[in-house]
Amino acid sequence: MALVTISGFPCSGKTTRAKQLKAYFESRISSPEYDGPDLTVVIVDDDISHVPRSSYDTSALEKPARASLFSNVSRSLGSDTITIVDSANYIKGYRYQMYCAAREARVRVATIHVVATPDKCKEWHEKRGECSYKPATFDNLIMRYEEPSSMVRWDSPLFTIPWDEQPPFEDIWNAILKGDKKPPPAAV
Ligand code: ADP
Numbered sequence: 114m115a116l117v118t119i120s121g122f123p124c125s126g127k128t129t130r131a132k133q134l135k136a137y138f139e140s141r142i143s144s145p146e147y148d149g150p151d152l153t154v155v156i157v158d159d160d161i162s163h164v165p166r167s168s169y170d171t172s173a174l175e176k177p178a179r180a181s182l183f184s185n186v187s188r189s190l191g192s193d194t195i196t197i198v199d200s201a202n203y204i205k206g207y208r209y210q211m212y213c214a215a216r217e218a219r220v221r222v223a224t225i226h227v228v229a230t231p232d233k234c235k236e237w238h239e240k241r242g243e244c245s246y247k248p249a250t251f252d253n254l255i256m257r258y259e260e261p262s263s264m265v266r267w268d269s270p271l272f273t274i275p276w277d278e279q280p281p282f283e284d285i286w287n288a289i290l291k292g293d294k295k296p297p298p299a300a301v
């Protein structure tokens with residue numbers, strides 16, 4: 114039914130937001146006012162795709178990691194599922210690839226840009242301790258980050274969520290439930 118792509122720096126709060134969104138969507142689906150189809154909310158992340166943090170150390174390791182995540186995302190897309198992709202998703206071309214898969218599966222899309230300053234991310238990274246990225250990998254992921262843009266169709270609609278603000282839950286729900294337009298035709 115929908116693909117929600119989370120994107121952000123390492124340790125910027127992506128997983129935190131993904132879980133909040135899942136809980137919100139589930140509360141809407143189970144509310145008495147909801148009269149749509151029965152939906153399951155699924156989070157697809159690096160862990161379930163067997164992608165360790167060290168995969169981001171080199172592009173040779175990162176390529177198969179991205180492929181694994183992508184195939185899990187593709188498999189999850191369907192008319193009865195809201196798929197939330199909780200990963201860095203920092204490459205424009207990769208987000209485009211997922212967008213094309215969503216079109217093909219005839220599901221709606223939304224992109225969530227989770228925003229925290231590099232210093233905040235570093236602070237949280239140091240505090241988190243376990244499952245850490247190597248310092249060079251962490252800096253690299255920030256340097257190479259390709260920010261989502263609402264000007265391109267594969268990142269639209271785009272919701273930007275600063276670390277110290279509440280996500281616009283209802284707007285995101287409406288975007289995936291009703292969409293601004295009709296569901297996109299299948300890609301040819
Ligand atoms: P990511 O999935 O991007 O690596 P996480 O959601 O796992 O990030 O968050 C990383 C750490 O930062 C966690 O320990 C979490 O407690 C902290 N954190 C995340 N978002 C916030 C926030 N908005 N405010 C304060 N701390 C946060």
Ligand code: MG
Nearest residue numbers: 127128129199
């Ligand atoms: Mg995470």
